[in-house]
Amino acid sequence: MPRSKNTFSSSFSSWRRALAQRAVHAGWAWAQRTGAVTAEHPGRFRFGALGTGTRLAFPLGTVFGEPWIRLGAHCVIGERVTLTAGLMPDLDLGPDPILCIGDGVVLGRGSHVIADTTVTIGRECYVGPYVYVTSTNHSYDDPYEPIGKQWPRMEPVSIGPGCWIGTGAVILPGARIGRNVVVAAGAVVRGQVPDHAVVAGAPARVVRRWTPDSGWQPPLRTPAPVPIPDGITPDQLLALATLDEESAARLAELEAES
Numbered sequence: 001m002p003r004s005k006n007t008f009s010s011s012f013s014s015w016r017r018a019l020a021q022r023a024v025h026a027g028w029a030w031a032q033r034t035g036a037v038t039a040e041h042p043g044r045f046r047f048g049a050l051g052t053g054t055r056l057a058f059p060l061g062t063v064f065g066e067p068w069i070r071l072g073a074h075c076v077i078g079e080r081v082t083l084t085a086g087l088m089p090d091l092d093l094g095p096d097p098i099l100c101i102g103d104g105v106v107l108g109r110g111s112h113v114i115a116d117t118t119v120t121i122g123r124e125c126y127v128g129p130y131v132y133v134t135s136t137n138h139s140y141d142d143p144y145e146p147i148g149k150q151w152p153r154m155e156p157v158s159i160g161p162g163c164w165i166g167t168g169a170v171i172l173p174g175a176r177i178g179r180n181v182v183v184a185a186g187a188v189v190r191g192q193v194p195d196h197a198v199v200a201g202a203p204a205r206v207v208r209r210w211t212p213d214s215g216w217q218p219p220l221r222t223p224a225p226v227p228i229p230d231g232i233t234p235d236q237l238l239a240l241a242t243l244d245e246e247s248a249a250r251l252a253e254l255e256a257e258s
Contacts, residue, residue: 068097101113
């Protein structure tokens with residue numbers, strides 16, 4: 001004979017689970033707010049500089065060598081981002097900064113910036129999630145010694161202002177990336193990259209470049225986005241979103257005639 005289902009017990013269990021779930025989510029949101037590192041609330045961290053409006057999201061990745069790390073103003077450092085200066089914690093790295101991050105830089109979730117020697121990221125760079133920037137690489141000169149035990153090679157890295165580094169890209173020691181460069185997702189960059197270039201592949205190569213004389217070569221396949229004109233209100237944008245295709249076409253004709 002089938003066992004009768006206890007409706008009250010099932011409803012109470014569901015209610016209890018929902019309550020516990022809400023409590024967990026509220027607690028985690030509190031931890032994220034409270035654990036974030038800012039200039040006003042740096043916690044145990046003593047960065048060489050931590051600019052106004054900059055925020056390191058909680059939970060953090062590995063962070064050490066903070067006295068030799070300088071972060072500009074209004075940076076957004078995502079969750080689980082690793083920032084290190086020096087080969088290991090508790091080293092005296094001298095009077096000069098090792099890792100410098102400019103104003104307005106965004107580092108996506110899970111990215112790593114490993115600065116065993118100098119690494120510079122220019123202002124207003126947007127770095128996607130899970131990007132790896134390092135000034136150090138393993139060496140394998142000795143065929144008889146385990147690679148992990150051989151002394152690494154270190155070369156400075158510089159990323160110019162205004163760059164966009166795609167998800168999963170790797171920036172290797174010695175990379176010198178110009179200004180307003182696009183690094184495609186998954187690209188592996190080494191050596192010098194000129195200003196206003198797009199690089200892709202492993203190893204990365206220039207696939208498109210802008211110059212004052214020739215513009216973008218090869219030409220861009222899509223027109224540039226048109227910025228929203230000054231003075232347009234949110235209500236006007238919402239009204240435009242409700243227009244059907246015929247009304248939108250008519251509006252465009254009237255705009256062209258005027």
